[in-house]
Amino acid sequence: MSSRIVVAGASMGGLRAAEQLRAAGWEGEIVVVGEEAHPPYNRPPLSKALLAAPGTPEEALAAVQFRPRASATGIEWRLGTGIVAADLAARTVTLGSGESISYDGLVIATGLRPARIVAPGPLGGRHVVRSLEDTLALHKELVPGARVLVVGSGFIGCEVAATASELGCSTVLVEGASGPMERSLGKELADGVRGFLNARGVETHSGARVTEFLTKENGNDAGTCGGVVLSDGTRLAADVVVEAVGSHPNTEWLQGNGLDLSDGVLCDEHLRVVNAGPVVAVGDVARFPDLRTGAGARRVEHWAIPTDTAKIAAPALLAYLAGEDPPAASAPLPSFWTDLFKIRIQGVGSPALADSVEVFEGDASAPEAGVAVGYFRAGRLIGAVTAGLPAGIQLRYRTAVLNQEPPGALAVAPGVASRT
Amino acid sequence: MGNIHVDRKLCDNHGQCAIAAPDVFRMNDDGILEFDEGFADTLLDEVEEAIDVCPVQAIFLKD
Numbered sequence: 001m002s003s004r005i006v007v008a009g010a011s012m013g014g015l016r017a018a019e020q021l022r023a024a025g026w027e028g029e030i031v032v033v034g035e036e037a038h039p040p041y042n043r044p045p046l047s048k049a050l051l052a053a054p055g056t057p058e059e060a061l062a063a064v065q066f067r068p069r070a071s072a073t074g075i076e077w078r079l080g081t082g083i084v085a086a087d088l089a090a091r092t093v094t095l096g097s098g099e100s101i102s103y104d105g106l107v108i109a110t111g112l113r114p115a116r117i118v119a120p121g122p123l124g125g126r127h128v129v130r131s132l133e134d135t136l137a138l139h140k141e142l143v144p145g146a147r148v149l150v151v152g153s154g155f156i157g158c159e160v161a162a163t164a165s166e167l168g169c170s171t172v173l174v175e176g177a178s179g180p181m182e183r184s185l186g187k188e189l190a191d192g193v194r195g196f197l198n199a200r201g202v203e204t205h206s207g208a209r210v211t212e213f214l215t216k217e218n219g220n221d222a223g224t225c226g227g228v229v230l231s232d233g234t235r236l237a238a239d240v241v242v243e244a245v246g247s248h249p250n251t252e253w254l255q256g257n258g259l260d261l262s263d264g265v266l267c268d269e270h271l272r273v274v275n276a277g278p279v280v281a282v283g284d285v286a287r288f289p290d291l292r293t294g295a296g297a298r299r300v301e302h303w304a305i306p307t308d309t310a311k312i313a314a315p316a317l318l319a320y321l322a323g324e325d326p327p328a329a330s331a332p333l334p335s336f337w338t339d340l341f342k343i344r345i346q347g348v349g350s351p352a353l354a355d356s357v358e359v360f361e362g363d364a365s366a367p368e369a370g371v372a373v374g375y376f377r378a379g380r381l382i383g384a385v386t387a388g389l390p391a392g393i394q395l396r397y398r399t400a401v402l403n404q405e406p407p408g409a410l411a412v413a414p415g416v417a418s419r420t
Numbered sequence: 421m422g423n424i425h426v427d428r429k430l431c432d433n434h435g436q437c438a439i440a441a442p443d444v445f446r447m448n449d450d451g452i453l454e455f456d457e458g459f460a461d462t463l464l465d466e467v468e469e470a471i472d473v474c475p476v477q478a479i480f481l482k483d
Contacts, residue, residue, distance in 0.1 A: 066477065335436070337434060344432075344434075346434070346435075390433070390452075391434060391435030392449060392451050395438060395447060
């Protein structure tokens with residue numbers, strides 16, 4: 001009987017896991033199971049370029065579908081049906097159809113789903129952006145003059161607000177607990193991004209959360225959301241409401257197996273799931289120790305993480321199946337980016353863990369003019385963000401974070417000091 | 421010898437390829453991608469990594 005690895009999840013993490021299993025020499029079966037009907041596709045454009053101009057559904061999928069590696073052959077794709085349960089002791093998973101599949105090894109790559117706002121009011125007409133269908137549905141409503149209300153100012157909320165504004169919508173961003181992308185950028189740069197968004201027509205509303213959804217004032221639209229009430233009493237009418245308030249890890253199917261599922265799946269530094277046998281996790285569902293900063297285990301929701309974690313998890317799983325020790329663990333350096341009104345913001349490291357911040361060049365209140373910010377924890381450089389600067393400059397700061405250089409070394413780096 | 425094609429309509433000069441495969445991809449002082457179309461077989465792993473990490477999936481291997 002052939003050996004089989006089941007990959008739970010057929011998005012980017014599932015694809016990268018399958019590719020890396022083949023790259024690491026696995027010659028047995030690989031079965032990738034995913035809830036979405038589509039083959040794996042690239043999600044960042046869903047809140048940016050694809051939201052602005054998706055074309056037909058077929059064109060939209062073609063624009064974002066991943067091209068698997070040529071070496072990733074012999075993979076069985078089971079799309080359109082999710083895994084609903086797992087028995088790690090018996091080494092089986094159960095699909096939504098009721099079918100059971102046994103495994104020798106299991107990769108958990110079930111990712112996230114959008115969190116929803118819990119408040120009274122109608123459910124209809126409230127959008128999220130996670131899937132291709134979400135983007136196609138939202139795009140149809142982003143017509144010039146539409147009043148668009150985006151709740152949540154993380155990356156997706158800011159990107160959707162900027163895109164809606166570019167499409168001619170009258171756009172309001174309700175920030176939530178902190179400023180625009182503040183968790184990843186820090187307060188100084190978040191304030192700068194807010195000013196930048198305001199200057200381009202996005203109205204922002206700080207310091208209040210949604211307490212009620214209003215019903216659209218149109219007899220034909222009973223049950224459709226037509227605005228919100230905020231905790232400070234403000235009433236905001238809207239034609240389109242978008243919820244961008246974070247996400248939940250998809251781990252319910254793993255319950256009952258004694259795993260730590262308190263925030264994603266707890267793993268060791270090799271992405272091996274703790275107390276689970278031949279099981280690893282890949283992507284933003286994995287909570288693993290941060291060897292680079294020494295902080296505790298955490299999930300990372302950035303785009304590069306499925307690729308980075310698959311490269312660690314696949315060989316670790318194969319080593320387990322062979323009864324060997326895993327290769328030495330590496331520590332992925334998180335990286336992230338966003339594009340707002342043609343301005344690129346790029347970051348590396350873990351700015352959210354910083355205890356102090358220093359502007360290396362430019363002015364954080366004017367990100368469009370070019371700014372670089374460093375993030376320190378206990379005196380060590382652990383992250384850097386650039387806005388409105390060419391990629392080559394960002395790469396120099398990335399190297400500095402990798403080497404944890406003091407910022408003084410950067411100030412004299414060729415081409416950096418002169419570039420303001 | 422392998423061969424690379426970059427779709428310049430897709431390429432957005434993120435620079436991630438220059439991190440993954442610095443022997444093949446570079447960002448110039450204006451922040452624009454420069455790369456070697458042909459590469460030695462020993463660099464295939466690097467190039468595949470660069471293809472993986474391109475945020476807009478603009479890098480192709482030519483047959």
